[in-house]
Amino acid sequence: MSTPLDDLMADIIARIEAGTPPWRQAWSQAGADPALPLRANGEPFTGSNSWLLFFAGALRGYGSPYWFTFRQALAIGAPVAKGAKGSLAILYKTRVVEDGCGGEAGDPVGEDADPKVMRYLKTYAVFNADQLTDCPERFRAAPAVDPAVRAAAHNAILDAIPAQIDYGGGQPCYIPSRDLIRLPAPEAFHSVDDFLATKAHEQLHWSGAALRLNREFGRRFGDAAYAFEELCAEIGAAALGLRIGLRPQLLDSHAAYLAHWARILKDRPGALLEASGHAQRAVDFLLAFSQPADAAASLAA
Template sequence: MKTNNRPRPDVYKMVTERIISALEKGVVPWQQPWRNSGLPQNLITGKVYRGINLWLLLSLGYSRNFFLSEKQLEAIGGKVKEGEKANIIVFWKQITIDDPDTTETKDYPFLRYYRVFNVEQCEGIPEDKLSKVDETIHNDIVSCEDVYEQMPKKPKLQHKGDKAFYNPLLDFINMPAKTQFPKIEDYYSVLFHELIHSTGHLSRLNRKELLNMSEFGSEPYSIEELVAEIGCCFLKTVVGIGNNDLENNTAYIDGWLKSLKNDHKFIVFASSQAQKATDYILNTCIQKEDESITETDGGNDSTF
């Protein structure tokens, strides 16, 4: 019997290379606008992609952000246009392994990737499928102020001086007055960033990167700042504030590129933590991403 000795693909590396490629072109995936094209979602199930998948698909720049697997496409009578290449998305799964020494079982997370196509890469899709209109899925959040007001166990918010920061020891956020910002959107952008930091508090998500980020430039500091940056963009996406307004992009991009090249798990982990922080703030219990494609389209994995 022949054995397949091909090494498993490094899913983390694949995702990271996609992000690096975008950053090197000056495109920050988590800052891409979405209002005109809708949030990326599966054409068949209607479920919106989350976490790193949101940014992987949004950064592709399609005018219609509906995606589906090749199996799903074939099931509705469509096919992929000649020459089109698949886009990668990823899902976390668990594998249970027996420990021969202790006779106990342990669960290990691993990352699987799957291939999807945008509807613009396909032909033969029935018009009734293409007529879907993206209605915002965040109806419970009606204003920027609601994001803070509806947050469970929210930290104290005070307005003093001209510095914005979160104090994890005393669990409060300090913000300059709204009148000190050029635009009201700028105020909420900074507030959302600090709110994401606050989710790492011991009484909330107990994120170790927040608790160990005292040294500027350290690994915990870099991860926590990226978690806050991506989480802030998640929240701005919810309320409809533009995400492509980061000042001094070059300096930020250089720092992110360095971290991404040093650790292939960096962006996947940071995105996952940012999604958890966002879900906590919005007090949501959102269904996991649609994994129906996993039963029909195979997949490839990397063990954590």
């Protein structure tokens, strides 16, 4: 059965098969900086919408982080350009089903039946500022960021994560049996961003240990379980980069998984949503270490 997300999924699979995952494509241009997708009022999109619009913007080469509904575009006097194709955003809804009504055959009914909370999603179209006619200049680019402040944020957030890291050797990895991250020395990387992106990727793996988020995919993915964990870490590192302004890097050691990822997404159409859900939980878990106690509690709620 087709879904409103099929076109986006096909684009993502095609880009992976071509050798460039879409969560990296947006930053291939020199000087480009990552930015969270923003609503018309400047608030960032959250959850699935954050990465869905991030992917859509990357695939279509949009330079603005701002997204509008058709009516929001009219409200600022910048109507959607004729023929422009919208991108999908998701609106999650819940419905309480009382007394077993609407359940599956064989479900209990009557006064003793427990109410069920059913979740479903609806989609709606949004348009990037680049797709609007005469869009005001303030929506055409991401808000300016002080590079020194951004660099300090990188270090403050990644350094707050209490993973044990050993430096030395030539291959970055997370060793589950020792609960240890191993990284080459920082000066061995081509750039600071390469080092930080690799560190973030391995910290995403660290978050999945049994005593933390307990990510285990063997039963559902079999021989592809390790590749799926790499996909979760890749998307998670990109999502973490969006939150802290870290430009994603295409790491050679992970490029080998491209064919596995394309096959997983073709065989299991819901796998990208599943991987992104695990990635988002991992990002929230890691960010909590650098948040004040009250903010961390709110993040976990």
